[in-house]
Amino acid sequence: MKGVTLQRLQVFCAVYETSSISAAARRMMLSQPTVSRHLLDFEAALKLTLFLRDKxxxxxxxxxxAIYDNSRFLDEGITRLQNRVAAIRQGSGMRLAIMSVTLLAPHFVPRAIAQLLQVMPALEVSVNSGTFAQQLALLRNGQADIGVVAGRVAADDIQVERLGHGRMVALIPEDWPLARQDHVELADLRDLPTIRLTARGPIGRVLSxxxxxxxxxxxxxxxxxxxxPAPFLGAALDRAVIIDEFTAHNHPVTGLRQLPLEPExxxxxSAIxxxxxxxxxxGDxxxxxxxxxxxxxxxxRGRG
Structure with missing residues (x-):
């Protein structure tokens, strides 16, 4: 019926139950003029007089x-819906299975989960780490809901959402002359002993x-x-390592100096x-x- 809206119906029920425009306005946290307008519009839409004014x-x-008797179930349904929405927002009855590559697992994923649980305190969370290939397999068979990966990813049945970026850094033995520079270029390491990372991994692929x-x-x-283990190998074997900034920060090794790469x-x-x-x-x-x-x-910021 044109002109009959949910808010006008709720206003009518509040006025009916309180017998007062002002009391209904307080209950609904609306102004008295707003309640009066909604009530008049509701009566006009129904072409009925719903209340008589007496002192x-x-x-x-x-x-x-008659209208109130037949509309109460709507109000009860709205209340149930509001309660369900509140439960959903808190994560009640919901579960999120998260996977992450190891370079993001120590810092970013735990903090993001802590913030998520502040918003959805009833959410059940499971956490695991694995390579992109391992995450892909678990996503496909329903054992994981969302993955967090680094580097380039592509799969026809997987959606990718870019979250941000990381940088590569150089870990140089402190007794090398190169460690006294303020940055390192890849060409500087051409004839020096290094730890090589497999190109099958995302960071090794970037370097390769x-x-x-x-x-x-x-x-x-x-x-x-x-x-x-790459930084530990570098320190033990007196070799330079090119690695991601997250691993370098979260697993500091004595004897190596971290320097930025130029060009960057x-x-x-990304999330998958x-x-x-x-x-x-x-997941969102x-x-x-x-x-x-x-x-x-x-x-x-936030590197502590």
Missing amino acids: GRLIPTEAAD DALAERGLSFDRQILGHSLF LRFDV FRAETGASIA TLMQHLRVLLDDWAAG
């Missing part, structure tokens, strides 16, 4: 009694591509297949999830927090 009181008519673009190659004696080498940080289902409410909220954390990191 400031509103007396329901027979028509008002950068070396290929410049026609450079590094020492091939020591090959690292994971990020975490960046890599993307199944394209056919999209991200859930919890997690991504929002990760974006803020990555922006703060890039600006030099």
Whole structure:
């Protein structure tokens, strides 16, 4: 029925139950003129007189009694809906399975989860780490809801949302002359002993591509297949390491000096999830927090 809106119906019910424009206005946190206008518009839409005015009181008519009796279930339904929406916002009955590559697991993912649970305190969360290939397999079989990855990713059935970026840095033995510089270029390491990272990993791929673009190659004696031990290998074997800034920060190793690379080498940080289902409410909220954390990191904030 044209002119009959949910808000006008709610105003009518509040006025009916309180017999007062002012009391209904207080209950609904509206102004008295607004309540009066909605009530008049409701009566006009129905073409019925719903209340008689008697010394400031509103007396329901027979028509008002009939409408109220038949509208209470709507109000109860709205209350149930509002309660359900509140429960959803808090994560009640919801679960989020998160996977992350290891370079983002120590700092960004835990902080994003902590902020997520402040908003959705009833949410159930499971957390795991794994490579892009491992995340892809678990996303496809429904064991993971969202993944956090670094570097270039592509898969026809996976949606990718860029969250931010990271940078590569150089870890140089402190007793090398190169450690006294304020930055390092890849060409500076061409004839020096280094720890080489496998190109099958996202960080190793960034470095491999950068070396290929410049026609450079590094020492091939020591090959690292994971990020975490690479700085320790560099310190123990007196070798330089080119690695991501997150691993360098979260796993500091004595004996190595961290220097920026010039020109800067960046890599993307992204969230991945199944394209056919999209991200859930919890997944979207997690991504929002990760974006803020990555922006703060890039600006030099929140690294404690």
